Amino acid sequence: MFTSIARSYDRNNRIHSFGLDRCWRTRAVRLAKARPGDHVLDVACGTGDLSEAFARAGVSQVTGVDFTPAMIDLARAKAARFGGNTTTVPQYMVADAQELPFEDGLFQVVSIAFGLRNVQEPSRALNEFYRVLSPGGRLVILEFSEPENRFIRWGSRIWTDRIMPITATMIAGDRSGAYRYLPRSIATFADSQSLVSMMEGAGFQCMEPERLTLGICTIHVGCKPT
Numbered sequence: 001m002f003t004s005i006a007r008s009y010d011r012n013n014r015i016h017s018f019g020l021d022r023c024w025r026t027r028a029v030r031l032a033k034a035r036p037g038d039h040v041l042d043v044a045c046g047t048g049d050l051s052e053a054f055a056r057a058g059v060s061q062v063t064g065v066d067f068t069p070a071m072i073d074l075a076r077a078k079a080a081r082f083g084g085n086t087t088t089v090p091q092y093m094v095a096d097a098q099e100l101p102f103e104d105g106l107f108q109v110v111s112i113a114f115g116l117r118n119v120q121e122p123s124r125a126l127n128e129f130y131r132v133l134s135p136g137g138r139l140v141i142l143e144f145s146e147p148e149n150r151f152i153r154w155g156s157r158i159w160t161d162r163i164m165p166i167t168a169t170m171i172a173g174d175r176s177g178a179y180r181y182l183p184r185s186i187a188t189f190a191d192s193q194s195l196v197s198m199m200e201g202a203g204f205q206c207m208e209p210e211r212l213t214l215g216i217c218t219i220h221v222g223c224k225p226t
Contacts, residue, residue, distance in 0.1 A: 006070040008172040038108035044115025048075035051090040065095035097125040105134040113142040117189035126202035139222040147215035
């Protein structure tokens with residue numbers, strides 16, 4: 001399914017978020033408090049937008065992983081012409097969030113943007129994130145959420161459930177049903193309180209979630225105790 005929409009993925013993200021997806025990722029990088037010597041793991045990296053945002057922040061190394069080879073191919077193509085103000089160029093590989101091929105404590109930051117809801121067992125992925133983080137490391141999760149204001153929530157649902165599946169499918173020329181699945185995945189995924197509980201269950205100490213753009217998406221940050 002994600003293979004079928006890979007080539008139009010960035011275009012659809014920009015159009016249907018009105019360009020705000022870049023702002024959301026920039027904020028996620030800031031909340032990660034990444035430092036120059038940090039090694040960052042970006043899970044479910046897609047075509048590499050968040051990975052590149054971390055590289056531009058000046059970290060030491062960025063590794064992006066995704067379950068879909070077509071996404072990784074596009075991310076590598078973008079990395080080949082990456083123009084960040086840094087010598088750091090993201091490196092990419094195919095990997096499963098639930099079984100990461102890295103040793104314990106290797107990373108100082110783990111991030112996942114709009115991907116945790118697509119993992120078969122999110123709690124298993126969270127345990128893996130905890131394992132590969134070094135003590136004091138930070139986990140940053142950027143996900144869509146339901147706005148608290150009922151009028152904004154109503155408008156968001158109209159856009160996400162009725163308009164976006166049609167327009168995004170047309171742009172992608174998609175026949176897999178990906179853009180009918182994605183709104184359902186948002187509606188059925190854990191709410192903010194439940195996600196905090198899942199993170200704490202994996203061992204993280206959680207900060208207060210930060211809601212962005214009237215609550216359309218939320219950033220959760222968890223720290224691995226030292």
